[in-house]
Structures are given as structure tokens and as C-alpha cells.
Amino acid sequence: MQRISGASTGTIPPKLTTPGAVIELLAMTPSLQRSALPMLVRNNSDQHAVSSATTAAGDLAVPPASRECQALTRLARVHFGVATAMVMVSDARRQRMLAVDGVLPDMLPPDLSGPSLHASMMPDRTVVVPDTWHDERFRGDAYGIAMHRPRFYAACALTSADGRHWGALCLLDELPRTLDEAQREFLRELAGLIAHGYERDQALTTLRERVEELEAGGERMTLALAGSGTGVWDRNVVTGEIDYSRAWKAILGYEDHEIGNRIEEAYLRLHPDDIEYVRATMQTHFENRTDSYAVEHRIRCKDGSYKWICSRGKVVKRDSDGRALRMVGTTTDITALREMAAQLQQSIELITNLTDEVPGLVFQFRLMPDGRAFFPYASDGIRDIYELTPHEAATSAETIDALIDARDLNAYRESLKESAASLLPWHLEYRVRLPRQGLRWRLGDARPRRLDDGSTLWHGFITDVTDRKHIEAELQELATIDFLTQLPNRRHFMMQSEAELARIRRAESRVAAVLMFDLDHFKALNDRWGHPVGDRALGHFAALLRAEMRAGDIVGRLGGEEFAMVLPDNGTDAAIAFAGRVQQRMLSTPLLYDDEPIVLTVSIGIDIMRATDVGTQQPLSRGDRALYRAKERGRNRIEIYGE
Template identity: 40%
Template structure:
């Protein structure tokens, strides 16, 4: 070998090695870039999930705080109405009403208006009421209570009920401090309510000492200058109001701050959870409303939130991506480095093929025998002009011509139906913009597009009958790559076409039938590995779930995402039970759809065992929302009194039974109030039943407005009514009955005038049944009527 040849081979090997290294390096760089992109995408997705979880927690916390603010306003408003509708309230009555309201509240107080001339008499009367010395006092700068200075009017604290009863500020004049006086001034109109700037509360635990004073005026009677007759007050500690019921700061996912931005010294934090803030740019700010004031609520994620939502996806993606990039680079280097060996093997293989060529020539006759053996396939070879040169036994059997009749005698175009050939020739002429004869039509696609798919042609047999065949026409090349003719392979598809048409007709019939059936018909498949899909789903299933039917054929997960969260586990459990026991599946559940909203669905299906251990259900689904709505309406009608709009006897009996069981189980208090309108028959006889119905509706409306949210107001029948008071004992129910009695007797009904009612009150005793409790309440009504009507009687025995 010459020296130049050796040098060329050495340079060739060096070039091949260099190419392998270059490809491996490019693959490594590309893999690194792709890994970085995936890591960035994973990090972005993680941040989005983190923000969504934080916003969900922040909105829930804001709703809870806002609900507690609204609850405080409603309680104080209820206390105001208690004073507004009562002519005189004793300390015992005040304590009985306020004690149930002290949840999350430091104290409730009542401060009546005292004119300067009434001071001494008021102090003597208050001392007698409270059973201790009472003086109207002011608080000095050191927090010591001293006798109040002379002023035209006082609003001293008379009644107070607090979490701790030691050292209550009886007699403290609210006008003695500018901060409290300014708060009263803002709450001087009927129905108004005001909250003070942050202040230090008296005789309160140090942790709750900083708080707010919320006041509401009472106008039972107007004084000089239309001044309120007194104020009801609530002392609120933000820490007690907000933190109660929340996890410890170390475990809380949120950092919560409530700021008062209206103070003279700038912002003041009324509440701060004081847990560490996570160093991520997330915050949720809201505006809270309490009485006549607004506070800024700031919510940020805590370190506990960040620790609970850590994700290792980014590191995993980076590690796996880097590892795969290195493996791919090593693989490519190995493949390219073997190229030289592959080329040498190709040279050896080429020499072997040349030897095999001689052997192939000897197999020509064997190939002819193979062609003749293909009796189900027609193989026809032609010249460039289309004259038949080869006509195998399958062609003879299919077309009815013998090889002698076809070879050299027939053209391939003679075997195709003339009208169809003319139509295809015309279509090709229009397509290519030049004239194409009928004989060239079957070759044109092969000439223009190599590797064309078989086409369906109508062939003509020797006896003139027709058959439908798949015919693939390809070019025949010589050793130099020149065209020397065409090869046509035909397969009779007449029977297959008939079967396809029958199947298509069946599918059309199935679609038509499924379109007429209300709801959707489906086949549901559950594999052993947990994967599920809908191999068949009629168009009605789209209306049920509003999901693309093609997507359902691949994965059924999106269907379960549409099911209402409260019903999802029940539906999954019923499907698993049906699969395990091969029992029919029947279920009613709710779905939440993007357009239709909340809907009710009823489904039935029958399971069977399928291939590879899967389970197949055949069934249907239908929308039963209208039926459910009618059921709900009927349920509402069955528990509502048609005349008055309040609950009827049936609902009262059901609710009384459940409340008795709960009281027995949890050791709670329970009481009932029964009332009967006095001389109601006389009203009907004198004014008519229409006026009597108006009286019933007016009294129900008036009483319903004065009841608490937890009380249940029902009509037993005629002029008899019942109030169920969960959580209240007999004494508390008696005060409520007195308030209702005062409201009824003070109500003037148009056309009738004043109407009265007799009340009976009974408190539940442990182990007592519903009949015994109602019997005692009824005995109270009877006693009230025997005593002259228009009164409240409590039955203790």
C-alpha cells in the first residue's frame, strides 16, 4: 500500500472520530438546554400551585374573620332591640339575655342616659338594683375611678356582663373620656352603630387588654335634643375574636395582621399572629367592615405554609434530565464510532450479494410458481403502454380470462369499467392541467406520487359482470433504474365492501336510536391497572358531562372531575363495588358543568368481564335535574304552612325529635314556647275569616322578626303556634316569651286593633320525651288562659 493511501485512511479515521465527539457534544448541550427549560417550567408550575393554595387559604381566612365581625354586629343589634322593645329591664333579665352572647366577646354593657338633676336619685336606685354602692365615676390618667365631674348629662355603665366578673367598671361615665365620647357622638342616630379607636380595656386579662368599644344607641324614649335613652356596648379584643379556633402560630399557614389606619398616630396593629413570614412575594389584602369603621386585613404565607408545600420536582427534573443527556451523548458516540466497522461490513455484504445474484436468477422459475400459487390475488404485469405481460392464476380466477387470452392481447385499461375510467381521467386532466387519456389514468397517480395507496376500482370480468377490487399500480424498474412497465396487484373487496356497508348501516341505526333516547348510552371500561375510558359514548353523553366524546374514548378521568366533590367518593365506591361483585350499577349524583352549572344525573349499567381482566359496563345516563327540583319543591311544601309561610306541624315534629336526640346525646339545654291567640274565634266571627287570616300572617311576621336565628317557629294548627329554642333553658325561654308577649300586645293590626296571646313555657328535662315536654307547654297555655289570658306561664312540674 502506498504512503498516500495510508495517510488518507488515517485522516478518514480521525474525521470519523471527530464527528462522533461533535455529535455527542451537541446532544449533551441540547439535553442540558431541554433539562433547564423543563426545570424552569416545573418551577413556574410549582409557584402557580403555591399561589393558588395560598389564595384559597387566604380567602377562607378572610371569610371567617368577616363572618365573625358580622356576628358581633348582629349580637349587639339584638341587644339594642331587646332594650328598645322593653319598658324596664332588671339586672337578672339583662344577665339572662347576654350570657349566651359572650362567645368571643369580652363584655356587654348597658349605659342609660342620666340628666344632671337625676344623678342622686339614679345612684340610689342603681345601688338598690345592684346590691352594692354605685356612683357615677370618671377614670383619671392613671386609670383610677373617681366621682364624675358635674356635666349636663351622663351615660354611666349600669349593667355589665363579662367573661370575668371581678372589678367591673360600674358607674363609669362614657362621656368622661374624649375617645369614648367621640364614639358615642358617631352613634347618635336611630339604627346607627359605631366602633371606637383602639383603647385599653379595664379589668381584662393583659393579653386581651387592647381592644375596641362598639356602641349602639337605644331610643326607647327621646330625651332633650333627641338624645338616645342609652347605649348598649360590646368590648372586643381582636386577639380573642380572631385567634380563637385557629391553629397555634407555629402550625398556622398564614400570617395575619389587622391594621387600624385611622388613628392619629398612624397605623396601629389591632391583631398580629406573630408567626414567621415566608420570604415569597405573596400577599392578600382585604378591607374589613365593623360598625362605621374599616380595617385593613393583611394576609401573608408563613414559614409553616412554605414547609408544608415544598416540592422536589425541580431537582428531580434537573437530575433525571442531566442523567438522560449524558446517557444519550454516550449512546450517540457509541453509534457514530461504530460507523467505520459498519462500512466495512457493508463492503463484505456487497460481495456476498453479488454471489447471491447468480442464485436469484435460478429462482426465477420458483417466483413464477409463487405467482401462480397466489390464487386469491390478481398479479398483472404490463409494458409501458399497458399491454398485459404477466397474468397469474389469481387473475385468471378473478377475471375469468386465461393467461393465453390476456398476455399480449389485453390492455390493463380493458379490464376497468369504461365510465369510471373516463371520470378519473377527466378529474386528472383538471388536476394537472393537461389532457390525460383513459388508459393513462390508472398509471398517473403512480407516476406523480411514488408509494401511492391502493385505490378501489370497478373491474370487468370476461362474462361482463363487475367486481370491486383494491388495485395498487407500481412502476417496474430495470437495473439502471429506468421504467420498463407497471405491476398491478388486485384484491377482490366486493364482499368486504358489503360487510362495511352493513356495519355502517348498523352504526347509523345505532346513532339514530341513541339520539332519540333521552340521555346518553355508553360503554365504560375499567382496566386492572385503574385506567378507565368510554369505548363507546352516544352524543347524549356530551350533554350530560359537556366533555369531548373523543377525549372520553381515551381517558374517563375528566368525567370524575365533573362530579360534585360531595358525591365523588360515593360514586367511585359504587363503581368499585359493582366491579368486584359484578352487580348492576345504579346511582344518582350531581355534576358541575362549565355552562349548565349544577345538574342531577341518574345512571344504570350492567357489568361484565372483558379482555385482560378488565370490566365493561353497558348502560345509560340521563339528566334528572327537573325531577330533583320538583322533589325539593314538594319537600318544601310539605314542611311549610301555606297560610303563614312558617314551618308546619310536620316540620316541627321532625325538628323536635332531632333536637331532643342531640340534647340527650350532648347534654345540651332545650326549651319550647307554646302560644295561643286569645279570642281568635271571636275575630273570625266578627270580621270574617279573611281578616282572621290577616291577623295570623301579621303576628307570624312580627314574631319571626324578633326570634333568634337558632329558634324554630312553627304553626301547629288554627291559632296555636310553637317556638323551639335549642340551647336555651326554661329561664332563658321565659325571657324570650316575655319579649314576644310584649311585642304581640303592643302590635296594632289594621282593622282589628290590639290582639293578645297566652304563652306557655317548658324546659326539657333529661330523659323526657317529646309528648311529655309538649304536654307541659300546653299546660302552661291552659294556665295562662285560666288566669285571664294575655300572659306568660312557665310549667316547672
């Protein structure tokens, strides 16, 4: 067995009970960050040793791991005091080691946290084998009789957000041992952090690959434009000169030197029936009444024949008064397309309306003057969007109305009526309840058109935006949480408290207790132990408050070392009892730093929120005055306003 990393250079607290504590510890101790990285690539000799050892351990190479993964692996070994911690990635064919810290085993252990081929459900994601010598799974050919193997084995599954198993965080040691429930929970939290980081790295890799694809696509587009027969022109509006590309001249059959560059000559090449239309469209764009210039017209070639061309351009430079100075554009030969237009016009309109939009459910929706509605066309995407077939929506829209969530059905119907009345685009986000998928979010976009019979026909698309809505909800949650304590921040606490006061006013017999907390001697704590320990103290106290809370209680960090709680439907006696439990819990659960307990105390002020209060600031202010009196009378006290 080979040693992969040296001993820890820092002192690790014996219990880290949350992922936030792990991140906080890594952030506050740079020396641990440096030492927590497995020394897989410290020098060439170390790298060679790892490669040799892993070849023996299943003939697997050690792939590069992120610094975060390496640090968490190191932290796992040091925290649990084991000989080896490793992260393994596994699939149906083999295992490979992603990160390792400590003594490299002679052979990779089995991944017992993964699903069994014969199991009907996912096993417990945390597996602990106190002594492998007494476990049949570690004997004989399964592990190698001639190989030295560790006595203790523990593993926690690494799973993706969708529940897919992709590896394990393993602990190995030379002596038999076990893990209590708190240690198992911490192992699961470390595994969760590693899995989250791994998925994030995979997503970033995919994003980089996508950017490379887009860049390559841009290059191909440039080459395609150059070889497609599309010509480019550049007009000086002031001097009347036009520079044509060689491809532009070739469209009309001219050599590079056979055509002039004056605008007057350009107008002479236009078909007489198209001159006024082209001039008017150009002038409208010069006057900045359109975003761009786009016309289809006929133009005379060198041999005297006419071609249909599509000319598109845009003023790219104007003077201070908005007058056009320079215009750039392209010209494309569309003669063949125009010749087919008469026969294919209806098909072209349908294809354009149905394919020029974002994929999903591409549809036509028709609302008749008598109120009947149906979908003349629905793409196969309707099977995913609504779990229906195109035929089921072709005769009546009621089949889809029945799937709209009751909370959004009225908005869905009214938005279509408004779009039909104004002929403005329809745009709506709404929820649907589907038999298989359950509650999902949909985004609909469509453009309406009035038909001769008075009906309205929409062409549009509907897409699934459920994931985006979930992300928006998560971002909203992040905006309401205090990062340091993971409690609601002051703004969110005040909003919840105002909502509780509104409920009290609706039922005047109701009250709620208000408690104000302030950690005693917090400045002295910071001065003696440093701000990182002060931050840990705030998080420690927040965890104690959460441990005493009931469902429906409102808590928040107001700022600094000051916290507040609202206990709905509780009076003064219940608030005093709650405050006493918090103080007792603080005495029995001191903050540990370098194995040294730091006893914290808290002063508490109490008041009652009543229907007569103008706003939540009134009871909070009274509670704060009671808190100030507790500070004046010696701290670590509970004071009630008015007593």
C-alpha cells in the first residue's frame, strides 16, 4: 500500500455537522485548503507512484479531479481519522478513482453503495462494514487473497440530481471501527457536496463544448455565405457611390471591372415597375422609420434579362441629425424561388409559420366567431406538452382547457380573448396538470391573424419552462436567506411578520409572542478569538434556534448578533418557556473551537404582537427595549416589556 498524502498541517474540529460548516471551515483556514488537496500531482515521482498503484488496483488510471473534490476528500480522511479516503466513479464495466487521500490500497474496494443487479430498489446509500475480515463480500476472488486489504470500510453513494448512481465516497482504515449516526450523516453531506461539484464541472464542460460548437458554426456560416452566391454591397449615401462584391456582380453576369459604382446607374438596372417601390422602401429606412431595408424586386442582367433578387440592408452610420451616411447590405438571387411561389405559396406560409419558431408544440389555433375553438394543426410535440395526440385537439380545444391548472385557467382564456380582440401577439406562462408528468409550467407564444369569416387564427409554439421556473424560485429563496446563518434575512423576516400581524387583525382574539435575542459579549468574543470564530458563533446560535422552533414559527437574523422570533398563537408564558429552553440549550451545547468549549449566553426581550399594533415595528421595538433592560441588568436574562 502506498501513501498518497502527508499528515494534516492544521487542527480539524472533531464534529462538522453541516455542509455550510465544511465550506466555512475551508474558507476560514487557508492552510487547510492547501493541505487538504490530495498530493496526486505534487511532483513527477508522486504521479508515477499513483499511476503504478492504480494499475495494480484494477488497471485504472487516476483522472484529474477538481480542487474542491480533492479538498473534500482530504477533509473526509482527516475528520474521520481513517487511513484512506477516496472518491470512485463507477459504471457497468469498471471503477476508476477520481480523488484519493492517504494510503492507496492494493486494490480498489467494491462499490457497495451502488444498486445491485438483482435488487428491486436502490439500497441504503450509506454502507458501513466494521470489519471486512468477517464480511463475505471482501473474501476470495472478490478482493484478492494475496492482497493486503483494510479492515474498516464505509461508503456513501454519489448520485446525480435525477437520482442516477455514478460513484461513491469511501473510507478505509487498518483497524475495525464503526460510525455513529452523526458521522454517517456528515459522510452523506460530504458525498452530496462532492456529487454537486462533479455535476457542476460536467455542466461547465458541456457548456464549453457548446461554445466551441457555436464558434465553429459561425465560421461555417461565413464560408457558406462566401460560396452561396450572395453578394454584398456598401453604399456611401452622401456621395452616391456603391462598392459591390465580386459575387454581387457575378449574379448579374458581370466581370469585376464591367460595372460602375454610381447609384444613378444602379437605379437604371431596376425593372421599371419596381423603381418607385424600391425608392420608397429605401427612403423610409433612411428616415429611420424602419429598422432595416428589405425588398424583393427585378433587376436587369448583363444579357438584358431580368432576375428576381432579395436585397436586404441597414444604415450603419448616421450624422448627429440622424441623416443616413452609410448603408451595408446583401443581395441574393431568388429567381428560382419566385418561379415556384405560385404553386407553393400556401405550403411556404405553413412551413414558415410552423418551423421559424422555437421547437416544442408548433400549432395553429382557431377561434370561431361563435366561440368554438380547435387546433387545425398540432405538431407531434403535443404528446409531451399536453400528453395528447394531434387528433384529440383537432376538433375541440376543451381537451386542452381541461389540463390547465385551475389557478391559471381564467388567465389562459382571457389572454386569448384579448389577443383576438387586439390582434396583438399572445404570450403567457401557465401551469398544466398532466396524467403522467404532474404539475408542469408552459410558455406559449403566438401571432394572431383575422380571417375573412371573422375567425382568428394563431400560429405559434408552446414550450416547457418548468426547469426555468424552478430555478427562478430557488433564486428567490437565495435572495431571502442570510448566507452566514441560513436563517431568513431581515427583509424576509419583516414580510413574514407583517403577514402574521394581518392574520391577527382578521381575528382580533389572536396574539403572537415576539422575542428579541442578542448574544452577550459578542465584541469581546470577536476580539479574543477572531471574526471567523464570531461567525461560527452566529451560525451555532442559529442552529440552536432552529432546533427549538415549531412549524409555523417565524425567525430571522436582523443584523450583527441580533435575532428575532415571532411565535404565532403564543402568549407571554409560552415565550418565557421558549426563551428558557434556548438558554438551557446554549449552556448544554457550547461552541467548540480547537477542542476548547466556548460557552455563549444570550439576553432575551419579550413582548406581544396585538391587533392594535400599527405595524410589526411596534412590538419589535417593545421587545428590543425589554432586551436592552436585560443587558443593563447583567445579561443572560429574560425580560418582559412593561414588567
